[in-house]
Amino acid sequence: MKIRTRIVHSCLIVAFGVGMTAATGAQAAELEVLHWWTAGGEAKSAAELKKMLESKGHKWKDFAVAGGGGENAMTVLKSRVVSGNPPAAAQIKGPSIGEWGAEGVLSNLDEVAKAGGWDGLLPPVVSKVMKHGGHYVAVPVNVHRVNWMWANPEVFKKAGVEIPRTWDEFPAATEKIQKAGFVPVAHGGQPWQDFTVFESIALGVGGADFYRKALVELDQPTLKGPTMEKVFTTFATVRKYVDKDSANRVWNQATGMIINGKAAMQFMGDWAKGEFTSAGKVPGKDYVCVAAPGTAEAFTFNIDSLVMFEQSSGDVRKGQQDLANAVMSPAFQEVFNLNKGSIPARMNMNLDKFDDCAKLSARDFEAASKRGSLVPSIAHQMAVSAATAGAMQDVVTQFFNTPAMKPKEAADKLARAALTK
Ligand code: GAL
Numbered sequence: 001m002k003i004r005t006r007i008v009h010s011c012l013i014v015a016f017g018v019g020m021t022a023a024t025g026a027q028a029a030e031l032e033v034l035h036w037w038t039a040g041g042e043a044k045s046a047a048e049l050k051k052m053l054e055s056k057g058h059k060w061k062d063f064a065v066a067g068g069g070g071e072n073a074m075t076v077l078k079s080r081v082v083s084g085n086p087p088a089a090a091q092i093k094g095p096s097i098g099e100w101g102a103e104g105v106l107s108n109l110d111e112v113a114k115a116g117g118w119d120g121l122l123p124p125v126v127s128k129v130m131k132h133g134g135h136y137v138a139v140p141v142n143v144h145r146v147n148w149m150w151a152n153p154e155v156f157k158k159a160g161v162e163i164p165r166t167w168d169e170f171p172a173a174t175e176k177i178q179k180a181g182f183v184p185v186a187h188g189g190q191p192w193q194d195f196t197v198f199e200s201i202a203l204g205v206g207g208a209d210f211y212r213k214a215l216v217e218l219d220q221p222t223l224k225g226p227t228m229e230k231v232f233t234t235f236a237t238v239r240k241y242v243d244k245d246s247a248n249r250v251w252n253q254a255t256g257m258i259i260n261g262k263a264a265m266q267f268m269g270d271w272a273k274g275e276f277t278s279a280g281k282v283p284g285k286d287y288v289c290v291a292a293p294g295t296a297e298a299f300t301f302n303i304d305s306l307v308m309f310e311q312s313s314g315d316v317r318k319g320q321q322d323l324a325n326a327v328m329s330p331a332f333q334e335v336f337n338l339n340k341g342s343i344p345a346r347m348n349m350n351l352d353k354f355d356d357c358a359k360l361s362a363r364d365f366e367a368a369s370k371r372g373s374l375v376p377s378i379a380h381q382m383a384v385s386a387a388t389a390g391a392m393q394d395v396v397t398q399f400f401n402t403p404a405m406k407p408k409e410a411a412d413k414l415a416r417a418a419l420t421k
Contacts (some may be wrong), residue, residue, distance in 0.1 A: 029319035032061040033306070034080075034090035036073040037340075039252040041274015045340040046335040047216030049141075052332050056322040063087050068251045069192030069380065081105060086309035088316050089323060092138065093305055094129060094382035100307060101132030107180065107308040107317070109136040111270035112324045119330065119348050125374060129303055129382070138305040139324045139344035142337050145361045146269040146300040146377040147200045147292045148275070155182050155264040163265070166179035167204055167234050167293045174241040177264045186263035195379035195389075197267045198396045199237060202231045204294030208373035211298075215378045218388070223415035232399060232407035239265075239400055257288060267292050269302055269380065273357055282355075290358035291364075299361075299368035302380035303345060384418075391420035 023108075031053060037046040050060040065073035070091065077090055081103075092100060100106055113119070113136040118129060122140065130138040151163050155172075159180035164170040174184035187193060205212045206227045213222040222228065246254075255275040257263035266272060276287050283289055290296075306327060308320040326332055333344035338353060343362045351359055368374040376382035378389055395417045399410040 001091060006224075007395070027315050028057045028059065029088075029315035030059040030061050031089060031316060031319045032063050032087040033085045033323075034063040034065065034073060034077055035068055036065050036070045036091065038064050038066040039250075039271075039275065040070070040278040040339055041339055042271060044278060045274065045336050048332070048335050048339060049327070052326040052329075053319075053323050056135045056326060058319040058322060063090075064318050066145050068188075068190070069196075071192065075388070078350075081309070084313075088311055088320055091304055091307050092307045093303060094376065096381055096384050097129065097138045097305065097307060098132045099114045099385065105309055106132070106137040107310050107320055109113060109139065109308065109321075109324050112136075112321050116325060116328050118328065122368070123345075123347055125301070125369065126303055126345050130305060138307045139327045140303050140305045141327055141333070142304050142340055142342035143361075143365060144269045144271060144302040144304065144340075144342040144380070145158070145364070146196060146380060147272055147295040147298065148157050148272070148288050149200075149265050149267055149292045150258050150272050151265045151288050151290065152258045152261055152286075152321040153288055155180075155261055159264070163288070163290055164293050165290070165296070167201065168235075170234075170293055171237055174264075178241060182261075183243040183257060183263035184265065185238055186254040186257035186266040187238075187242040187246045188251050188254045189242075189247040189401075190250070191393050192379060193251055193254075193268075194397045194400045195393040196269065196377075198231070198235055198238065198290035198400075200236070200267050200379060200380050201234050201374070202228075203298055203300060204292055205234055207294075208298045208368075208371075208375055211300075211375050215392075216376060216383045218418040220415050220418070224411050225419055228411040228414065229407040232410045235396075235400065236403070236407065239403070260373065269377070270357065270361060273340075273355075274339055276365075277339065277341065283357045289360070295312055296364075297371065298373035298375065299364050299369065300375055300377040301365070302377040302382055304340075304342070379385065385421070388418060388420050391417035397417060 053060050065076050080086055126140050130136055130140055156163055159177040161173040161176045166171045177184040183310055210227055213219045252275050254266050255272045258266050259279050281287055309315055333346050337344050343358050351362060392414055396411045399405050
């Protein structure tokens with residue numbers, strides 16, 4: 001992160017301020033919350049978070065930084081922390097939680113976690129991500145599944161083809177869809193979206209063990225090997241079936257192409273479902289959710305979570321604890337995730353109000369966990385450090401935008417990028 005020195009300096013200033021102005025007796029506080037939930041379904045979920053905080057008597061100060069995948073938000077966050085003015089809470093995920101924890105700028109949530117019994121409520125795969133050095137420093141709002149394919153059944157019907165279940169079935173189906181006048185794959189040409197599609201292909205072509213070895217353990221021979229070449233070859237096939245206007249298209253516009261029947265399928269995590277839901281579409285009828293080809297038995301997880309930054313005001317600290325508590329409540333986990341498309345992070349929740357896609361996700365999460373095929377999403381900052389993921393994402397995007405690049409060359413480059421610290 002290379003911001004340690006400056007952060008330590010700014011923390012000293014903050015700490016000095018605590019001594020001088022330590023508040024007594026908690027009152028309503030204004031909490032600034034950084035997030036990037038600005039698309040339809042996302043914004044509805046963020047509004048629920050705001051409502052929940054305000055029901056505890058605090059004030060929500062919205063710090064929304066648009067940009068799917070959160071890259072813009074993370075850039076803005078860094079400059080705010082470096083200047084000694086961090087927000088009270090921020091949506092930060094995966095190994096980045098530990099990176100911020102190591103900077104010594106995060107609040108310890110152990111007390112709230114202990115009182116709320118979080119250890120018993122969260123699956124270990126989730127609680128592990130929320131801790132730094134054995135202490136809770138983050139609270140999870142959900143579990144997203146990334147390896148989904150969102151399909152418009154009407155388009156498939158009109159083209160006279162079945163939804164492909166394997167990557168081998170994919171080219172024949174897409175060819176017919178194109179001939180029938182539809183866009184086979186709705187895609188937005190942005191690096192994080194390219195990487196999202198790529199990881200689902202890696203999972204489908206190579207399986208969970210290959211995925212883990214290559215994209216989590218960063219094993220050099222696996223990254224450079226023949227299976228990775230095949231992954232890039234398949235990625236190049238997908239590129240053939242994306243429309244020419246895809247450059248820079250935001251992800252929810254791509255989802256819109258499935259909703260309005262212009263395109264057949266989109267490879268995207270289940271925040272896409274939030275878009276279908278807010279457009280009033282019904283799963284199984286207007287659209288279908290199926291695992292990306294070849295990945296029905298596996299699950300790439302992406303856990304959204306909030307961290308709290310150390311604050312000098314006692315009222316704000318109390319507000320942070322209330323926020324953390326509220327996020328873990330069953331009521332919040334239900335309403336937030338009904339809008340967001342994800343499933344609750346808490347175990348043993350009643351899913352009656354959830355749709356079939358969410359129920360399938362919950363079942364597959366558990367089954368994959370037992371099978372050993374539950375893997376962290378690299379494109380959504382769950383698998384490796386932000387620096388490493390960023391370097392690898394650059395290679396994937398470069399390949400996608402450079403038809404002349406050979407899969408072997410791309411695999412070699414990916415392996416080199418994986419050495420980035
Ligand atoms: C993911 C995030 C989701 C969703 C998506 C698109 O990284 O975990 O909550 O917001 O980006 O913005």
